[in-house]
Amino acid sequence: MTATPGAGRSKRPRRSSRSAAARLRDKLLSVLALALVVLAWQVWSASSDLLPTIPEVAGAATEFFSDPDIYRNIGATFQRVVISVVIGLVLGLAGAILSLRGGLVGQVVDVYVSLAIAIPSTVAALLALFIFHRSEIGVYAVVVLVIWPFMVITLRGGLQLMDPRLDGMAEVYRFSRGRRLRKVVVPQLIPYAFAAVRSENAHAWRVVVLAEVFAVNSGMGASFTKAYDRFLIDEVVLWIVTFVVILLFVEYVVLRPLENHFMRWRFQDVR
Secondary structure (H helix, E strand, O other): OOOOOHHOOHHHHHHHHHHOOOHHHHHHHHHHHHHHHHHHHHHHHHHOOOOHHHHHHHHHHHHHHHHHHHHHHHHHHHHHHHHHHHHHHHHHHHHHHHHHHHHHHHHHHHHHHHHHHHHOHHHHHHHHHHHHOOOHHHHHHHHHHHHHHHHHHHHHHHOOOOOOOHHHHHOOOOOOOOHHHHHHHHHHHHHHHHHHHHHHHHHHHHHHHHHHHHHHHOOOOHHHHHHOOOOOHHHHHHHHHHHHHHHHHHHHHHHHHHHHHOOOOHHOOOO
């Protein structure tokens, strides 16, 4: 009996077809959810004088997006989010390492993580306002304070699950400290770093916008408050839509492709 070449790999197309079906199902569910939101918006706006209709918002969008100040405020918020997430990630890794080392410092970190998780974002924003008196530093401080404990927990889990056999291999082949960090430690931490960033990305955006409402006069949060105070409901809705679109863009166009790029080695076939 002659073996047919590739018979052992006959199940791979079925697996890929299942994943394609799952992706198609997710896309259909996303479209359905968006359609339900649009339908609910239209029904509610038709029966209320407070919420503008979709055509009214679309008509105001041209003037809204032609204002250069819109993009300056979006850029200011985007800068605050990026810098805060980077600082939170670096401090989160330091906190995770200290927590795993134990001792007095590790216990202090664990206690602080438990306390920081319990602080509501609104309370943190008000604390920043009282401490930093409507300064730029207060926005960064409140965002880092809120996202840092979650970064610590995620990265600590990654450090705990690192394979000690790879450290043994590095010892056998006499890797230098820099090469061990680059070839052994970083590849194992990348999935958890991306998990931490993706899980806290939307959280950081919400906290930044909230802090801008209380602490500064620029950014999306401050602009939203100004529009609300002047009862410009069309502009308020456009700021909300812009916020949601930016969140989806960062998640699906920036973070996920980056994660897939850095994690592509996990999906390569070993033959």
